[in-house]
Amino acid sequence: MTPALLSDSTVAFIQREVAIDVASCSSDLRPSACRGFACRVSPDRQRLTIFVRRGEAGQLLQDVLGQDVIAVVFCLPATETAIQIKGRQVSLSAASTSDIACVEAYRNAFVDGIVRLGHRREFGLSSMAFEAGQLVALSFTPELVFEQTPGPMAGNRLGGNQP
16 A cells, blocks of 8 residues: 555644635646535545535536546635645545534534634635535545645645655
8 A cells, every 4th residue: 555645734734624625627628616615534544535515516526527637725714824635536426424524513613713713603604504415525546735825835745745
């Protein structure tokens, strides 16, 4: 088995109250993107699962499954600290009951985080609203991790993927 690419600090960060943006592209390189609602890391750190709302993720789902390429940015609103993870071997499944619990816990932490920044709780709850039947799970194998915090280190590779 390949050594885990994701460090302890990266795993802890991507499961915090971060904003999650998921992106891909079509065969003619047109971008597609949507909001992610939570991140789950497999115990061996070989797979990440991001939860998205099927209705707003239609083009993205088509692109990630057709092109087998995904990029996910995790950004902590309080500091703008950000990490991007790129991956392949993308698969799609329905969100399970335990997945819904994961998303609800993430939503609560995210809303609490933006309330501490001065946003209204109603705003956070509205932006993170979902119905259980809307959620799908996008799982993938991480291949590259990048620093994305604005500044001179943005774009630098992190973790075990150094050239």
